[in-house]
Amino acid sequence: MKPLAPRLHAAPRWLFWLLLLSGALLLGLCILFPVLGVLEWVAAVPSGLAILTAARDRSIRLRRMYGYGFCFFGCFYLVNFHWFLYMYPLTFAGLSDDASAVVVIVAWFGLSALQTVGAAALFPLFAVAVRGKFLSGKPILQPLLFAALWAVREWIQASIGWAGVPWARLPLGQVGLRLTLQSAAFLGSYFVSFLLIAVSMLIADLLLHPDRARLCGILAGSLLVGNLALGGLRLLTRPAEGNAVQVAAIQGNMSSLEKWSGNSVSAERYETLTRKAAAEGATLIVWPETALTVTIDRSAAARDRLSRLARETGATLLVGVFTSGTGTESNRQYNSVVAFLPDGSMCETVYSKQKPVPFGEFVPYRELVMLLVPPLAAIGMLENDLLVGDRSEVFDLGVGRVGSLICFDSIYESTALDSVRRGAQLLAVSTNDSWFQDSRGVWMHNAQSSLRAIETGRYVVRAGNTGVSSVIAPTGQVTAELDPLLTGYVPGTVRLCEERTLYTRIGNLFAYLCAALCAAAVLANPAEMVVRRLRAGRKSE
Structure with missing residues (x-):
């Protein structure tokens, strides 16, 4: 086989760009459609050919490498965030068609650009190393270093606050295979990302330089086979599970306009579905995020209604509501989940959302946004920014210890890890994805819960206002689900789990090691240059 490296150097520029962007497009499509999970293991090969060639070419400046990275990740994120288009029109927020179009376009391109600006630095950093x-x-x-840089990029993205939205993680494309995802229970989802990129980059290097074919092939094959072996090991050695619990996730299918027009219709619909689920034997019933748009501690009528419902059904209810701030923040609210017990009492434990949605629940740099794009500040339906919860909470209920996550909480592994470390035997996700309609966005969000199930070794009960609602096993398998834009509930049987995965014990140790190795590789050459200059200066003296 003839090496591709010389031919790529002499190839027209359009071919280079075609390779670079086709890999970004393929990776994005694999995340959107997990049925393409097998393809994801080689999706980055075209881009790998271009990236390795450019990074090794010293005539290409780092500024141009950043430009390549910006174009690659720009394409990648525009594909993954295309579901913003399904939000149009934003009539529930009182916006005109023109204002809705502005908000949707700004959100789509703006969020993609925000993620791309930082991610693009991966390319020049790789070239320096x-x-x-x-x-x-x-x-x-070198291919392994690029994979490590990718894993570090995903980890940083999940660690920098509202500006980093870890929505488009590569492991989401593997939820349809499951076996290849099980290694996340040992080293986390960043390890899976590393493997996916490493295999593609090794294959790309093999094509560029056939003289390294055997070594690259053996290494790529070993990584893939090793990951499959880890997956098989976990599935074959699953720890014994505890008591069974009959659960139900309620999907009221209330549009954003209906949800905010009043609580009477919402309450009646959720009460009817809850009674049906309880009649089928559900003892733990999960409602979606802010299923009732009331401030529960200020509404005796809502508390009485939920108390009576829990008492009459004999079920434990986890209900999404608002709760009041305290002290100087008493005029503001938390997005919370509260529990009503079968005896009608309200549990003292309250969980408040830790990862609010930018522009939906708070507006960063509000004054600037109001000046530049006023409609963008109006879509949240709230007079004030919501308060942010400061820790995970575990509901110690008669049915077991349940860790609650709300919407965006579920796309950050830290919130699920904290819940399990605090003793959660089961995870419950309450979310409102009505903005996404029936786009791929709702399925991507649901897939995040599959990752959390594998990482923590816990069943997940997920209640979505308009779907997807689901019950997910610790292997990431969706055992029951209700498609979006349907009214109903998802019944299921889950088991309480006590054993902790290796990942819940060591956390993101793999990401930390990758960060240390990447830093050493990137800084080695500049550090050596500084030392040489210092030595030259001493000799001249």
Whole structure:
């Protein structure tokens, strides 16, 4: 086989761009459609050909490498955030068609650009390391370094606050396979991302330089087979599970306009569905995020209604509501989940959302946004920014210890890890995805719960206002679900789990190690140059 490296150097520029962007497009499509999960293991090969060629070419400046990265990730994120288009029109927020179009376009391109600006730095950082003295002589390590940089990028994205939205993680494309995802129970989802990119980059290097074919092929095959072995090991050695609990996730299918027009219709619909689920034997019933748009501690009528419902059905209810702030923040609210017990009492434990949705529940840089794009500040339906919860809470209920997550909480692994470390035997996700309609966005959000189930080794009961509602096993398998835009409930049997996965014990240790290795690789050459200059200065003296 003839090496591709010389031909790529001599190829027209359009071919380089075609390779770079086709890989970004394929990766995005694999995340959107997990049925393409097998393809995801080679989806980055076209981009890998372009990236490795450019990074090794010292005539290409780092500024241009950043430009390549910006175009790659711009394409990648525009594909993954395309579901913003389904939000149009925003009539529930009182916006005109023109204002709705502005908000949707700004949100789609703006969020994509926000994620791309930082992610693009991966390309010049990779080039600096590849051209350094250490890695330039060890080309077999270069594909692995790019994979490590990718894993670190995903980890940073989940750690920097509202500006980092870890929505488009590569492991989401593997939820349809499950076996390839089980290693996340050992080292987390960032390990799976590393493997996906490493395999593609090794294959790309193999095509560029066939003289390294055997070594690249063996290494890529070993990573893939090793991951499958880890997956098989976990599935075959699953720890014994505890008591069974009959659960139900209620899907009221209330549009955003209906939800905010008043609570009487919502309450009646959720009460009817809850009674039906309880009649089928459900003892733990989960309602969606802010299923009732009331401030529960200020509404005796709502408390009485929920208390009576829990008492008459004999079920434990987890209900999404608002709760009041305290002290100087008493005029503001938390997005919370509260529990009503079978005896009619309201549990003292209250969980408040830790990861609010930007522009939906708070407006960053509100004054600037109001100046530049006023409609963007109006879509949240709230007079004030919501308060942010400061810790995970576990409901110690008669049916078991339940860790609650609300909407965006479920796309951050830290919230699920905290819940399990606090003793949660089961995870319950309450969410409102009505903005996404029936786009791929609702399925991507549901897939995040599959990741959390595998990472923590816990069943997940997920109640979505308009769907997807589901029951997910610790292996990531969706055992029951209700499609979006349907009214009903998802019954299921879950088991309480006590054993903790290795990942819940060591956390993101793999990401930390990748970060340390990447820092060493990137800084090795600049550090050596500084040392040389210092030595030259001393000799001249």
